[in-house]
Amino acid sequence: MERRDVDVVVVGAGLAGLAAARALAGADRDVIVLEARDRVGGRTLNEPIGEGKVVEIGAQWVGPTQDRVLRLIDDLGLETFPTYTGGANLFERGGELARYSGTIPRANPVGLAEVGVAMWRLNRMASAVPLDAPWTAPKAERWDSETFASWMRHNVRTEVARDILRLAIIGVWACEPRDLSLLHVLFYIRSAGSLERLTDTEGGAQQDRVVGGTQLIALRMAEQLGEGVLELSTPVRGLAHDDGVTVTSDRHTVGARRAIVAVPPTLAARIAYDPPLPAIRDGLSQRMAQGSVVKCMAIYERPFWRDHGLSGTVISATGPVSVAFDNSPPDGSPGVLLGFLEGAAARAHADLPVAERRAAVAVCFRRLFGPDAAEPIGYVDRAWAADEWSRGCYGGFMPPGAWTDHGAALRAPIGPIHWAGAETALVWNGYMDGAVGSGEDAARAVLASLD
Amino acid sequence: MERRDVDVVVVGAGLAGLAAARALAGADRDVIVLEARDRVGGRTLNEPIGEGKVVEIGAQWVGPTQDRVLRLIDDLGLETFPTYTGGANLFERGGELARYSGTIPRANPVGLAEVGVAMWRLNRMASAVPLDAPWTAPKAERWDSETFASWMRHNVRTEVARDILRLAIIGVWACEPRDLSLLHVLFYIRSAGSLERLTDTEGGAQQDRVVGGTQLIALRMAEQLGEGVLELSTPVRGLAHDDGVTVTSDRHTVGARRAIVAVPPTLAARIAYDPPLPAIRDGLSQRMAQGSVVKCMAIYERPFWRDHGLSGTVISATGPVSVAFDNSPPDGSPGVLLGFLEGAAARAHADLPVAERRAAVAVCFRRLFGPDAAEPIGYVDRAWAADEWSRGCYGGFMPPGAWTDHGAALRAPIGPIHWAGAETALVWNGYMDGAVGSGEDAARAVLASLD
Numbered sequence: 001m002e003r004r005d006v007d008v009v010v011v012g013a014g015l016a017g018l019a020a021a022r023a024l025a026g027a028d029r030d031v032i033v034l035e036a037r038d039r040v041g042g043r044t045l046n047e048p049i050g051e052g053k054v055v056e057i058g059a060q061w062v063g064p065t066q067d068r069v070l071r072l073i074d075d076l077g078l079e080t081f082p083t084y085t086g087g088a089n090l091f092e093r094g095g096e097l098a099r100y101s102g103t104i105p106r107a108n109p110v111g112l113a114e115v116g117v118a119m120w121r122l123n124r125m126a127s128a129v130p131l132d133a134p135w136t137a138p139k140a141e142r143w144d145s146e147t148f149a150s151w152m153r154h155n156v157r158t159e160v161a162r163d164i165l166r167l168a169i170i171g172v173w174a175c176e177p178r179d180l181s182l183l184h185v186l187f188y189i190r191s192a193g194s195l196e197r198l199t200d201t202e203g204g205a206q207q208d209r210v211v212g213g214t215q216l217i218a219l220r221m222a223e224q225l226g227e228g229v230l231e232l233s234t235p236v237r238g239l240a241h242d243d244g245v246t247v248t249s250d251r252h253t254v255g256a257r258r259a260i261v262a263v264p265p266t267l268a269a270r271i272a273y274d275p276p277l278p279a280i281r282d283g284l285s286q287r288m289a290q291g292s293v294v295k296c297m298a299i300y301e302r303p304f305w306r307d308h309g310l311s312g313t314v315i316s317a318t319g320p321v322s323v324a325f326d327n328s329p330p331d332g333s334p335g336v337l338l339g340f341l342e343g344a345a346a347r348a349h350a351d352l353p354v355a356e357r358r359a360a361v362a363v364c365f366r367r368l369f370g371p372d373a374a375e376p377i378g379y380v381d382r383a384w385a386a387d388e389w390s391r392g393c394y395g396g397f398m399p400p401g402a403w404t405d406h407g408a409a410l411r412a413p414i415g416p417i418h419w420a421g422a423e424t425a426l427v428w429n430g431y432m433d434g435a436v437g438s439g440e441d442a443a444r445a446v447l448a449s450l451d
Numbered sequence: 452m453e454r455r456d457v458d459v460v461v462v463g464a465g466l467a468g469l470a471a472a473r474a475l476a477g478a479d480r481d482v483i484v485l486e487a488r489d490r491v492g493g494r495t496l497n498e499p500i501g502e503g504k505v506v507e508i509g510a511q512w513v514g515p516t517q518d519r520v521l522r523l524i525d526d527l528g529l530e531t532f533p534t535y536t537g538g539a540n541l542f543e544r545g546g547e548l549a550r551y552s553g554t555i556p557r558a559n560p561v562g563l564a565e566v567g568v569a570m571w572r573l574n575r576m577a578s579a580v581p582l583d584a585p586w587t588a589p590k591a592e593r594w595d596s597e598t599f600a601s602w603m604r605h606n607v608r609t610e611v612a613r614d615i616l617r618l619a620i621i622g623v624w625a626c627e628p629r630d631l632s633l634l635h636v637l638f639y640i641r642s643a644g645s646l647e648r649l650t651d652t653e654g655g656a657q658q659d660r661v662v663g664g665t666q667l668i669a670l671r672m673a674e675q676l677g678e679g680v681l682e683l684s685t686p687v688r689g690l691a692h693d694d695g696v697t698v699t700s701d702r703h704t705v706g707a708r709r710a711i712v713a714v715p716p717t718l719a720a721r722i723a724y725d726p727p728l729p730a731i732r733d734g735l736s737q738r739m740a741q742g743s744v745v746k747c748m749a750i751y752e753r754p755f756w757r758d759h760g761l762s763g764t765v766i767s768a769t770g771p772v773s774v775a776f777d778n779s780p781p782d783g784s785p786g787v788l789l790g791f792l793e794g795a796a797a798r799a800h801a802d803l804p805v806a807e808r809r810a811a812v813a814v815c816f817r818r819l820f821g822p823d824a825a826e827p828i829g830y831v832d833r834a835w836a837a838d839e840w841s842r843g844c845y846g847g848f849m850p851p852g853a854w855t856d857h858g859a860a861l862r863a864p865i866g867p868i869h870w871a872g873a874e875t876a877l878v879w880n881g882y883m884d885g886a887v888g889s890g891e892d893a894a895r896a897v898l899a900s901l902d
Contacts, residue, residue: 279801350730385730399850
């Protein structure tokens with residue numbers, strides 16, 4: 001078994017791990033990155049669809065205030081282009097399809113007013129949540145004692161407003177309102193800036209895309225790391241630690257002064273630590289689960305919906321596709337409709353054969369876009385919860401109580417072990433920007449500890 | 452690396468795994484049990500305190516309707532004796548100590564009436580929860596959408612009733628009312644028979660103890676298995692499966708036609724499965740956490756509190772010791788006071804040095820039992836959440852939403868892999884009785900599948 005000794009070993013070659021390694025290498029530290037998969041990028045993944053084009057079956061959007069990932073994209077010589085938003089959006093509910101523009105669908109005025117008030121209240125409550133210690137907010141105990149579903153039940157009366165807010169929840173957190181601590185929703189809103197920043201396309205987290213696909217961010221970072229730094233197909237199994245660390249995989253042993261573990265907490269707990277991690281950290285790992293998404297793309301000769309004045313953007317209370325977008329390449333060829341199965345729908349479909357998911361998605365798209373949508377020429381999807389090395393998407397979430405008693409363990413280093421990953425980010429938690437920032441922050445902390 | 456081939460491999464030599472192995476061996480199947488620790492018994496553990504006596508720093512009580520564990524105790528030639536209940540119990544709240552008898556402490560009549568009504572309602576709601584599929588209860592979606600804290604907030608008005616119900620929750624589930632799905636509370640009540648069965652000493656789950664300590668149950672089962680069946684200090688790292696299984700540990704490879712994994716779901720997920728487990732099962736593992744307990748015992752020359760007419764039984768809203776019992780051996784020598792740190796108090800103390808926990812517990816016992824309690828001659832405790840191979844006690848629990856979308860994966864076999872453990876039990880879920888029953892049930896299912 002090969003043994004290597006370096007300054008820092010990074011576990012995981014997603015955006016966080018690679019950003020950490022890049023920062024460490026840039027500071028002339030000897031670093032090695034161990035990645036379980038045979039590829040880099042974690043939850044970013046390009047899928048070729050012919051003619052040199054790709055669709056992204058993982059994370060794909062960037063938006064304003066996501067300064068870390070935008071700077072990185074620029075540094076790497078990549079470019080962004082706007083998400084397609086021409087034409088009308090669709091809101092499907094109770095057997096009806098309504099066209100609308102902007103973020104808030106057309107519905108009865110009382111319901112819409114309730115959505116507006118709820119969003120205003122959530123934003124205001126979120127402003128009281130300290131990002132580095134949400135459990136210290138003045139009303140944290142109360143907010144962490146209830147689910148978002150309970151909050152809605154007691155604060156939102158109309159069914160249409162509840163449906164729209166539920167779609168916002170599953171669209172952003174990829175879990176049901178019943179799964180989430182209200183405090184976690186507020187933390188996440190604060191982390192992104194506002195609820196609108198999370199849900200919006202123009203001016204929000206879905207505003208722009210990356211030419212060539214977001215996995216290029218990881219691929220270009222990996223290229224820059226140079227020879228011998230990155231080891232693929234190398235799942236880490238053990239991590240012994242005292243002053244330094246000894247990391248074991250099926251193929252390597254790596255000794256290092258520090259480790260940065262850049263995978264979600266639920267997966268980080270599957271490494272055998274020696275000595276075992278403190279109870280508070282292990283308990284966090286037991287509680288912070290990953291969201292549930294199947295990202296599905298149907299491919300057509302051309303984006304025919306544009307001819308009908310439709311943007312391809314849909315929110316649907318009918319499901320199982322709850323959110324859809326026009327996800328065609330920049331030149332509009334081929335036409336690609338992106339549909340998300342989120343929360344309960346993702347869980348119900350994650351373990352089915354892909355043909356069944358394709359059929360379910362085609363039924364939705366036909367209902368939404370007409371008979372031309374019934375027979376895509378291609379289909380690709382990814383059930384991230386079934387993926388051994390992600391076990392969910394978009395990010396991790398906290399059920400009630402988890403922030404209060406275990407939140408302090410989310411970012412705190414344990415001896416030479418530092419944590420990174422989108423789940424640990426203060427700003428844009430759960431997003432590519434948070435992942436990049438968390439990796440850069442962990443690298444900075446490690447460098448400071450080595451001086 | 453040694454390789455063995457057997458009919459069935461059992462992972463974990465707690466009560467569930469050993470009960471399964473015993474049933475399989477009794478049916479003349481070739482079985483091997485792989486245990487990570489250097490001992491059997493899982494969450495049962497005897498600690499010698501001199502003169503051949505022990506205290507149990509893990510599970511210790513049995514009670515009426517726990518037919519499987521009681522029959523097993525009898526089969527193994529062990530005996531039970533009643534928990535000490537002579538004299539008055541204490542209820543501590545708001546700086547006051549009140550004596551009472553029975554289960555419900557003395558408090559203002561309105562508060563007590565509210566506790567009674569709440570218990571009656573919870574029992575009635577629980578009766579509508581099917582044990583094998585709690586998510587199919589008529590109101591399951593609503594009950595699984597809120598925490599027990601939310602239910603209390605909207606259904607219990609007096610502070611004293613909320614305090615008493617919170618003590619019942621942390622005493623039974625070892626987590627805070629905010630952590631738990633209301634549906635899970637109802638499932639658990641149904642699984643035990645009633646809330647009183649869970650909380651009571653006489654007539655309930657704390658009624659009797661086992662002479663010589665409950666770990667004898669596991670030790671005697673292990674003895675009966677004979678040569679070569681049980682492998683200690685053998686953590687299982689990998690489990691490949693198709694028609695059969697190949698289980699790898701640091702020292703062995705075991706091939707078998709079936710596997711019974713008899714550890715809590717959160718720990719079962721730390722084994723590397725090949726192929727990876729379905730998303731629904733992995734998601735369950737991400738959500739079902741283990742409760743938080745530190746079980747603390749202070750040892751005195753004699754049980755001096757009995758002289759003052761006290762039973763040693765305490766419930767305290769002041770804490771950090773929330774529940775106490777006289778845990779002296781059957782002959783009353785030495786005197787042993789048992790104090791539980793549960794839920795948030797357990798989490799706050801689990802990673803502290805034992806001397807700090809001893810001091811905190813002594814402060815509580817002095818406040819409750821007077822100056823004689825201030826200086827115990829001995830002290831032992833166990834922070835089960837810090838224990839690598841348990842990672843919590845008493846049992847596992849479901850946060851909101853987990854039963855609804857992931858509950859079906861709790862017991863369902865996956866190919867040749869069957870699940871056992873107290874967390875999987877239909878009856879007395881989370882208790883020794885449930886563990887034994889789950890092991891026997893899994894063995895029965897495996898035997899049927901082998902015929």
